[in-house]
Amino acid sequence: MDADKSLSELEAIIEAILFTMGEAVELERIAAATEQDEDTCRRVIRNMMDKYDREDRGIQVIELDGAFQMCTKAAMYESLVKIAHVPKKHVLTDVLLETLSIVAYKQPVTKLDIEHIRGVKSDHPVNKLLEYGLICEAGRLDAPGRPILFATTEEFLRNFGIGSLEDLPIVNPEKIEDFKIEAEKEAQLELDI
CATH class of the missing domain: 1.10.10.10 (Winged helix-like DNA-binding domain superfamily/Winged helix DNA-binding domain)
Structure with missing residues (x-):
């Protein structure tokens, strides 16, 4: 890990990237943006995932086929639809x-x-x-x-x-x-x- 960046600073940068992108971001893109190796980024992201799971938070970081995304927890749906437009539900016959x-x-x-x-x-x-x-x-x-x-x-x-x-x-x-x-x-x- 780069001596210029602390773990908490790296976590904040990754959190900002995932929040801003709003979609799944590949690990290699995160590593390139943070100027860190993929293993370090993966460790920090796993730590973030654990932290969001342990705490009573409305958001989570999920892994989708080698990419990571920040999103709301499913349990927050009922509260969110009260303020947001109700998304069109697709019926899967x-x-x-x-x-x-x-x-x-x-x-x-x-x-x-x-x-x-x-x-x-x-x-x-x-x-x-x-x-x-x-x-x-x-x-x-x-x-x-x-x-x-x-x-x-x-x-x-x-x-x-x-x-x-x-x-x-x-x-x-x-x-x-x-x-x-x-x-x-x-x-x-x-x-x-």
Whole structure:
């Protein structure tokens, strides 16, 4: 650590950076701005995270896939909506959740892949998830037609309280088979009616 900067001064600088940016900031950018190495910055940020968790504070620092963001704690929502405009709540229907799950676990994935897994057209759910900012275009597949690849966003991680994609629950293949069998039985019952 630079002898010219004390730990408390470095913490204040990082706090100001995170507060001002209002979005997730990569560790390397924080290190460059503070003229410190990444390990020192990571230690200071972890200390800040612990401090905000221990104290009765309305804010917290969260880690999102190797980047850090300052935000309000979820417990403060009710108080905040009284003073701020109520944010538009996005309703995630079963179809949207199913599509989002496919993108999260299979990313990067094309719309054709999503439709193959779901068994139905997926224009609407993909467009809604793009509109909600939960998925984004992540490039194009090197194949005929160059279809768009979709992946989840930081907004997805933030909304679901996930630090990185590695934190997603592991899906048991046997449960998937059970689910497929159950879905086929339900579909058959609907056809028999």
